[in-house]
Amino acid sequence: MRQVLYQHLSADGRELRQGLGPDGAYFAARAADGEVVGTATVRRQRPPWPESELGCFRVRGMAVAPGRRLAGIGSALLRACLAHVAERGAGVVWVNARVAALGLYLRAGFQPVSLPWADPVTGPHVSARLVVAGPGQPPGIA
Numbered sequence: 086m087r088q089v090l091y092q093h094l095s096a097d098g099r100e101l102r103q104g105l106g107p108d109g110a111y112f113a114a115r116a117a118d119g120e121v122v123g124t125a126t127v128r129r130q131r132p133p134w135p136e137s138e139l140g141c142f143r144v145r146g147m148a149v150a151p152g153r154r155l156a157g158i159g160s161a162l163l164r165a166c167l168a169h170v171a172e173r174g175a176g177v178v179w180v181n182a183r184v185a186a187l188g189l190y191l192r193a194g195f196q197p198v199s200l201p202w203a204d205p206v207t208g209p210h211v212s213a214r215l216v217v218a219g220p221g222q223p224p225g226i227a
């Protein structure tokens with residue numbers, strides 16, 4: 086997956102796993118032969134804007150192998166991240182989404198909270214957030 090998203094990082098993906106903390110998770114989608122064809126991480130982290138007192142989680146490292154895209158793998162990885170947050174109670178999930186990938190997050194209910202801004206390495210991004218309800222709570226609180 087390094088060639089997909091993280092050309093500037095090391096080959097074993099350790100940066101993806103680093104700093105996840107006790108509440109964080111690394112998800113990998115695997116093909117039938119075991120090959121990793123998609124990745125995503127979620128970790129407890131506050132966004133660089135004011136948020137409520139709810140727990141805040143950041144989704145990072147979302148990538149699907151080029152030959153496997155547009156088949157729902159990215160959406161499934163995102164759902165796994167959101168379920169991980171819901172299992173830990175209500176929370177705000179945020180992401181710095183590549184502009185090309187923003188539709189993936191909007192379809193999951195994220196709302197943009199920034200104008201497009203440029204990452205010097207990976208290009209144009211939009212920040213977005215979603216409130217995830219905990220178990221037994223109605224969606225969309227806070």
Ligand SMILES: CC(C)(COP(=O)(O)OP(=O)(O)OC[C@H]1O[C@@H](n2cnc3c(N)ncnc32)[C@H](O)[C@@H]1OP(=O)(O)O)[C@@H](O)C(=O)NCCC(=O)NCCS
Nearest residue numbers: 147148149154155156157158159160182183185186188189
């Ligand atoms: C973004 C990405 C993870 C989506 O994975 P996927 O398995 O194709 O996702 P799904 O099949 O569940 O959904 C397709 C969505 O991917 C997005 N997408 C489509 N083409 C894309 C492209 N060339 N680049 C980035 N995202 C794209 C769209 O938002 C699309 O949703 P839409 O059709 O509703 O607009 C994948 O395209 C990818 O790895 N892109 C390169 C790395 C990247 O941009 N990562 C996101 C960083 S925030």
